[in-house]
Amino acid sequence: MSDDAQEIIGDYKYGFHDPENSTIRFDKGLSEQVVRDISELKNEPQWMTDIRVKAYRHFVERVMPEWGNCSLLNMIDFENVTYFLRSSDQTEKSWDDVPDDIKNTFNRLGIPEAEQKWLGGVTAQYESEAVYHSIREDLEEQGVIFLDMDSGLKEYPEIVKKYFGTVIPHSDNKFSALNTAVWSGGSFLYIPKGVHVEMPVQAYFRINAKNMGQFERTLIIADEGSSVHYVEGCTAPSYSTDSLHSAVVELIAMDGAKIRYSTVQNWSSNVYNLVTKRAVAHRNATVEWVDGNIGSKLTMKYPSVLLKGEGAHAEVISVAYAGKGQHQDTGAKVHHLASNTTSNILSKSISKGGGRSSYRGLLQVTPKSTGCRSKVVCDALILDEDSRSDTYPTMEIGNSTSDLEHEASVSKVSSDQLFYLMSRGFSEEEAMGLIVNGFFEPFTRELPMEYAVELNKLLELEMEGSIG
Amino acid sequence: MADEILRVEDLHVSVEGTPILKGLSLTIHRGEIHAIMGRNGAGKSTLANVVMGHPAYEITSGNIFFKGEPLEDLEVFQRARAGMFLSFQYPAAIPGVQVGTFLKKSVASVRDDPPKGRAFRKELTAAMDKLSMDKSFLSRYVNDGFSGGEKKRLEILQMLLLQPHLALLDETDSGLDIDALRIVAQGINEVAADSACLIITHYQRLLDLVKPHYVHAMIDGAIIRTGGPELALELEDRGYDWLEVTA
């Protein structure tokens, strides 16, 4: 491990990296040719190449967002990013066939073990592409399609063509344009009518190389009356130079379907995490975003739901932890586009050691969408004087028959709480760890148990060695 | 002579520059139950907090010894691990932290040879049964939305599980109905048999159930009279004014 990596790796236990072995690696920098080369390399149909090129041109013209953290955004050097890196020639179905370095990494991250114990399927992406992929046979027999996105496009081009970019058009924002231009990897998941996938399926995204850009693209379609829980994890080595992760995730929940999408991103603190996630919920469908942001340098991510069909329901539960040198600009957007739709938004953030967290939310009820109900709760916990928390809620309510609640609170850890816990034998750091875990509990309890335990440990670790 | 557990010597304590305790002395041995009574604002909670090590209180002079060792260098959690326990007048709520998890972790950090797994659960169940506490307590969040009585019960449950050598009970009787008081008193008696116990109270009714060996009357930051159980009756009957006159 190089010295600079060692220096900043600190307590981040996923900060190790492998040698950078690649079978194909593009030179750094972005141009229309790079975009075309990616498409050609992947042997894509012409229509996909055309979408990519169009998106690239839009990206070039599109200005940076003027909110979030402009000074950090403007520090991104798009010419110093590797846009495509293939580290393994195939997506393997058995871990034994995955190259050793990469397999060891995923072993250290506990993925094969989790797969054995509690997952219905796994995609493991390393740099630009999936290196491993599998799905339980019984799910396959029921017609569930779970592939990495590149294979999805190859094997089911008509489905991909029908839905790709329909929820998040390339022109949505600068980073959705970038992703559409250079996307690689991600998941393609289709659940047939009436099928309930009981075990969660998981995708794990790992960046290994320096200055890497990872642009996965995920499309999930839950057909009528079906249900699925999709879990996503991500980590990267700690480097002193920046990496860029810019994903686009599109979810489509048909009538009566239910999709839960859970993420705990724990990128190292040199990663820009600029992700667009949006779902469409048709009649009586439910979409739940369970979104945890612990790592990264700057995250800008606002999982959204378009409630398009009557009776649809959205649930967004998110937490953000902003430690030293981190800015978590997160939130939720819900658009009530049909009558009698309901939504719940719960957002919790912790800022510590000079970290900054911002809640940015949008709640929209169109004039014709009557009888909607929504509740938004934002709680911020600030652990020291240097840290910061802001809330930017926007409400656009088009009628008077809807019932909306909004609550926001900012609090500090009280000395009474600390004294109480310490009088029960907890050191100050342990006491902080308990308080912080308790604060995130409404989120943690929604996670699969293994993730919850991991998250609690992570937060306890964050409280260590930092109290003077 | 039984083992000395707590010795407070001519203690002066200030909060934000205001003197609260003004020369308080007190010694408690193993197996002794002491009661402190005094008006609101006399400094009773201050004494309990400062013995436990609350950082807001400044000791301007005097000393506190626990089992003969000076306490000044011990942090709050080290005092807990050494065997000191404070039942709070106003226990703090810790939202999101389940009672069960909290108790397990607390016992693991305080006790020398903490029971684990099934042994812990067995001990926990036995203690909760003694206090007539329902299992559902365990999945609630620590003191969050608890009634006054529920909070006090949870304090006593912790005392039973942590098995302290010194128990400081700050108005543990307030907010309890008579049945709950009886149950809590049983818990205190059980622990008090083998430890040193300091009960802070306004009322005689707890002292009917937990018999103190010594009763101290506290006025304006100092103990001005010490007696036996009969002093508690007299204080409840006559108030504190007569002491000020004779002091």
Ligand SMILES: Nc1ncnc2c1ncn2[C@@H]1O[C@H](COP(=O)(O)OP(=O)(O)O)[C@@H](O)[C@H]1O
């Ligand atoms: N943390 C504190 N900050 C400021 N004043 C305090 C604090 N704790 C106690 N005091 C003051 O010290 C005095 C004694 O309080 P306390 O010890 O709570 O009395 P008691 O428990 O006998 O009712 C009161 O005047 C109270 O206002």
Ligand SMILES: [Mg+2]
């Ligand atoms: Mg008091």
